Amino acid sequence: MPRTLTLAGGLALWSAIAMASDSAPQVEPGRATELERLVIQDCGSCHGLTLKGGLGRAITPDLMQHYDRHDLRDIILDGIPGTAMPPWRPLMTEADALWIADYLRGETP
Numbered sequence: 001m002p003r004t005l006t007l008a009g010g011l012a013l014w015s016a017i018a019m020a021s022d023s024a025p026q027v028e029p030g031r032a033t034e035l036e037r038l039v040i041q042d043c044g045s046c047h048g049l050t051l052k053g054g055l056g057r058a059i060t061p062d063l064m065q066h067y068d069r070h071d072l073r074d075i076i077l078d079g080i081p082g083t084a085m086p087p088w089r090p091l092m093t094e095a096d097a098l099w100i101a102d103y104l105r106g107e108t109p
């Protein structure tokens, strides 16, 4: 289901927030904007728009800080086999996934 969701959409609010995040180190600013939209729209489709849980568990910064950033990157890239958590490797690079890991841990500006 979520694979068919589009990255397009561009809610003005999220664009404004994404612009404030342009200094994220690992990826280009434009990619960071796209990844932030992906987290809200695609991850949010299962984890809730505010990431507080839905079909998938809550993935808020207070919870995600307990993960090593590389472990979190691997969960994002490979998914969790046997659950609805899909692998995202076909849609992003390792640097992208690491950016999302940091984003989820509340560590991107």
Ligand code: HEC
Binding pocket: 002, 038, 039, 042, 043, 044, 045, 046, 047, 055, 056, 057, 058, 059, 063, 072, 075, 076, 080, 083, 084, 085, 086, 088, 100
């Ligand atoms: C199709 C629904 C779905 C989508 C889309 C989805 N997830 Fe998940 N995710 C799940 C489910 C279900 C689980 C819980 C799996 C389990 O029971 O262990 C999960 C688990 C996780 C976990 C582990 C949480 C924990 O407490 O250990 C992380 C991190 C995570 N997802 C991140 C993401 C990110 C980042 C995205 C977007 C790139 C994403 N998910 C998109 C369904 C989804």
